[in-house]
Amino acid sequence: MSGGAAAAVEPGAEGAEGAKKGGRKKLILLAVPLLLIGAGAGLWFSGILPGMLGMGAKPAEEAVSEPPAIVPALFDMPEIIVNLNVGNRRASYLKLRSKIEIADSRDVAHVQAAVPRLQDLFTTYLRELRPEELRGSAGTHRLREELIARANVAARPARVTDVLFVEMLVQ
Known part of the structure; x- marks a missing residue:
């Protein structure tokens, strides 16, 4: 067992x-x-x-061998003083100092050459504005967008990315 x-x-x-x-x-x-x-x-x-x-x-x-990075640049615009469109009322003026932001710093020469055209386009547009259109942040934003569009036309082939307001006085 x-x-x-x-x-x-x-x-x-x-x-x-x-x-x-x-x-x-x-x-x-x-x-x-x-x-x-x-x-x-x-x-x-x-x-x-x-x-x-x-x-x-x-x-x-x-x-x-890669190209250098694109560096934006700021360009000082000459001061612009224009009379605004007020109709039959007392005269009103706008004093504007601005800087233009360029996408590529290598295009500063193109913008420098286009300064007379930029001043003409800016001045022509600003003279048609009424003081009411410049009031508030919405008016300033619309002004900036319009100036950027005109600057891109005048400074081509340079690409303008922004218009910075240094001084804007409505009197």
């Missing part, structure tokens, strides 16, 4: 050991792909993998 009892215990013990080995195999089969995915993600987000695949930053030679 002792032999029979030992025989009965041994198959159960082998079954438990087999279950442990099968569980380890399943754990390894699940852990290895997860470790590979984790390592790949770590390499990707650290920038090592894109660099190895040629998708990373450009080499120093290519970076030097």
Whole structure:
């Protein structure tokens, strides 16, 4: 009986050991792909993998050959004094000092050459304004938009991005 009892215990013990080995195999089969995915993600987000695949930053030679960054510039416009359109009422005047923001500082020469045309377009537009049209922030915003549009026409090929008011006096 002792032999029979030992025989009965041994198959159960082998079954438990087999279950442990099968569980380890399943754990390894699940852990290895997860470790590979984790390592790949770590390499990707650290920038090592894109660099190895040629998708990373450009080499120093290519970076030097890029054109210089576009730097905006400000150009001082001459002071403009005009009489406003008031109809039959007492005369009203506008004194305007402004700066023009140019998208690329290399275009300052184009704007400098266009100053007479800019003054003419600005003055012609300003003389048709009524004092009521300049009141409040909405009036100033409309004035700015109109002057930007005229400046872009006059200073072409330079691109004017903004007109900044230094002084605006309505009297």
